[in-house]
Amino acid sequence: MNRHLLNRRQFSARCAAFGLSFPALSAMLAPQATAQVLGTGAGSKPAARTVKLPDGTTVPPLGQGCWHLGQGRHPPAVEEEALRTGISLGMTLIDTSGNYGNGRSEQFISHVLAGQRERIFLVTKVEASEVSGDGIARACAASLARLGTDHLDLYLLHSPVPSAQLSGVVAAFEQLRAAGKIRAWGVSNFNVGEMEDLFRVPDGHRCATNQVPYSLNYRHIEPAVLLWCKQHNMPVMAYSPLGGDHNLIVGDRTLAFRPWVQRFPDNSAQPLKWCAIGRVDAQPSPCPGLRRAQ
Numbered sequence: 001m002n003r004h005l006l007n008r009r010q011f012s013a014r015c016a017a018f019g020l021s022f023p024a025l026s027a028m029l030a031p032q033a034t035a036q037v038l039g040t041g042a043g044s045k046p047a048a049r050t051v052k053l054p055d056g057t058t059v060p061p062l063g064q065g066c067w068h069l070g071q072g073r074h075p076p077a078v079e080e081e082a083l084r085t086g087i088s089l090g091m092t093l094i095d096t097s098g099n100y101g102n103g104r105s106e107q108f109i110s111h112v113l114a115g116q117r118e119r120i121f122l123v124t125k126v127e128a129s130e131v132s133g134d135g136i137a138r139a140c141a142a143s144l145a146r147l148g149t150d151h152l153d154l155y156l157l158h159s160p161v162p163s164a165q166l167s168g169v170v171a172a173f174e175q176l177r178a179a180g181k182i183r184a185w186g187v188s189n190f191n192v193g194e195m196e197d198l199f200r201v202p203d204g205h206r207c208a209t210n211q212v213p214y215s216l217n218y219r220h221i222e223p224a225v226l227l228w229c230k231q232h233n234m235p236v237m238a239y240s241p242l243g244g245d246h247n248l249i250v251g252d253r254t255l256a257f258r259p260w261v262q263r264f265p266d267n268s269a270q271p272l273k274w275c276a277i278g279r280v281d282a283q284p285s286p287c288p289g290l291r292r293a294q
């Protein structure tokens with residue numbers, strides 16, 4: 001059965017036609033863009049937009065997820081070229097995890113980081129099963145070694161832990177931050193109750209982001225987590241923005257064939273992007289889940 005209504009070539013062609021950049025890698029979107037400049041129509045170069053983290057660091061609103069890289073799906077040179085192309089297009093936020101391919105994703109990324117580490121905003125993760133004792137420090141050291149770098153820009157707890165463990169997790173993250181091994185830390189897959197538990201422990205409010213699934217056809221965070229994060233001025237990092245393996249957008253009859261272009265009075269065309277790129281406090285758009293972008 002053909003699960004894609006648009007094949008990869010057709011999808012990429014549409015993206016290219018509308019000025020969207022989705023190289024062979026899955027794109028990961030980091031919302032709450034702080035600077036938005038509308039393009040002036042076909043042919044104009046999109047202006048750089050950024051997302052501001054609570055500590056003031058700015059990151060690009062579109063990043064590259066590396067879950068499946070370095071694991072033999074494609075020749076290494078092809079994957080490396082895809083990642084480098086994304087970086088050259090401004091997608092300098094790279095997301096991985098110590099457990100993606102048992103560390104092979106991080107090892108693969110080290111080749112691309114070499115010689116351009118300062119250009120990259122590097123995100124990796126520690127597993128909930130690793131947090132006891134000095135597990136976070138050990139996992140971080142192992143990730144740094146695989147990535148061939150001396151610091152992470154953002155270190156995430158991959159999934160929730162029991163609330164009794166949260167103070168230990170935060171203390172371990174803060175120690176890594178004080179030692180200069182990570183610049184910021186955050187969580188992933190936390191619901192509202194878990195975010196509230198986190199904010200109750202000392203330094204819990206230093207959490208930089210919550211990375212959660214969010215796409216046009218998976219919008220469960222909108223009434224709860226997204227709202228909570230907006231109220232607490234915390235950017236949400238959306239993963240599986242194409243719907244992931246099970247809710248693939250290009251396999252959705254309505255979404256795949258919806259024209260992703262809005263016409264303006266002067267007949268110029270503006271592409272639409274997922275609202276995950278936009279500010280959490282963006283005005284609702286006429287097309288739910290989408291907002292106008294340059």
Ligand SMILES: NC(=O)c1ccc[n+]([C@@H]2O[C@H](COP(=O)([O-])OP(=O)(O)OC[C@H]3O[C@@H](n4cnc5c(N)ncnc54)[C@H](OP(=O)(O)O)[C@@H]3O)[C@@H](O)[C@H]2O)c1
Pocket residue numbers: 004006007008009011012022024025026027028064065066067068095096158188189211212215238239240241242243244245248250
């Ligand atoms: N924090 C977490 O718990 C968590 C969980 C999941 C993901 N993530 C992060 O988010 C990143 C992206 O998530 P994701 O990989 O689940 O989902 P995704 O970006 O939403 O999309 C993956 C799916 O889209 C398909 N696809 C990608 N480009 C396509 C194209 N041009 N045409 C047609 N289909 C296309 C892929 O097909 P193929 O399989 O054929 O390539 C795959 O089925 C990951 O790499 C990872 O860094 C984080």
